[in-house]
Amino acid sequence: GSLQLGLRFLRGISEERARDFVAQRQDLLRSRKQAGNNAMLSSHSNSPGENVGSLLDLHDVIALCDCFYAHEKILLAQANCFALYDSNRRNILWLLIARPSALMPDVDHVLFPEKPTLHEAWDNMQDDFASSESTFGPHPMLLLRNIGWPYAFPVENVTPAMALKKKRHKTQVVVAGLIMVRQMPGTAKGMLFITLEDETGTLNLVVRPDTHARYKEWMTNTSVLCVRGWVQENGPNPSVLVTEVLPAVNQKNLPGAPPDQLERDYTLW
Incomplete structure (x- = not known):
């Protein structure tokens, strides 16, 4: 349907x-x-x-x-x-x-003329976010990984959400995804909890107050996060204790960027 x-x-x-x-x-x-x-x-x-x-x-x-x-x-x-x-x-x-x-x-x-499939999907995704703040095409993280990776860290070394369950406790990982939820309960003593989503599923981040203060700008004003941290076992759904936020070297590629900042390859038009 x-x-x-x-x-x-x-x-x-x-x-x-x-x-x-x-x-x-x-x-x-x-x-x-x-x-x-x-x-x-x-x-x-x-x-x-x-x-x-x-x-x-x-x-x-x-x-x-x-x-x-x-x-x-x-x-x-x-x-x-x-x-x-x-x-x-x-x-x-x-x-x-x-x-x-x-x-x-x-x-x-x-x-x-039709553009290559991924490039067509990339433009469509950016247009979707510009017009309605959401998209019904391929997951944005799938497109970011394949044609618009905005971080200096090698994309092939980023751990997908689904693979996080196979990582051992206190293993260092780099994860990335769309920010779905930010929570800072009053009883959590300044701890910030973030839920990310990539094309394989969701994952939970735990951010200590000092880390949050250091990277507050990135955690508050971006639609996508790429972080380094330690795997924390928590039953079937492990979380990541964040130690570092990796800044985007090309913010134009992030979903929801202002229309005048969108990264497009006009040679393919």
Whole structure:
């Protein structure tokens, strides 16, 4: 199955213009359905009516988007709102921004070449975070490991979450992942607990007050952490006692970086 998210999920879309778009789409669907029903009656067809996906094509939906401002059209393309018709977001962005006119009658025939799969997924991930602060594609850590590793520490020596269970107590490891949860209970005497997630699972970090004070900036203002520490046995789910936070040498590659800082290889466009 699949989950359909509404336009409210996107950051920066006007509710008024979103409602206008939905109303116009419903009107167009209603007229197409009526035309289809009349055609079936006149031909005495017993086949079921067309589904909604076949009633509106890509250019119908693109035309309906004229109610949005330019920056909203960019968000719609970034958020992959047209995946039903074309998963190449650059094609969609071009169609939205450069609608055919007397000066440019053939712009709807311009198609961008596909990029290598991982690079396409990388751009899509960055666009997802820019438009909705989440992504439904490959896990960001999988992409970071393969094409955008932002740390000086060798990626092949980073221990995945799933492999942490095989490490012995007090083994030194380097782990990395998206920050999912930060907790500092009042009864923990200044201890900070962080849950990271990579493409293999979750892992827990334990941070002493002095370590937290030393690396507070990184632990507070980044979406991804790469840390060095010691494995602490705790039943089936060991944790890592953090001794050092490894700084990102290329912060532009971190998910959620400001759009003007995103690292892109334009030679592949």
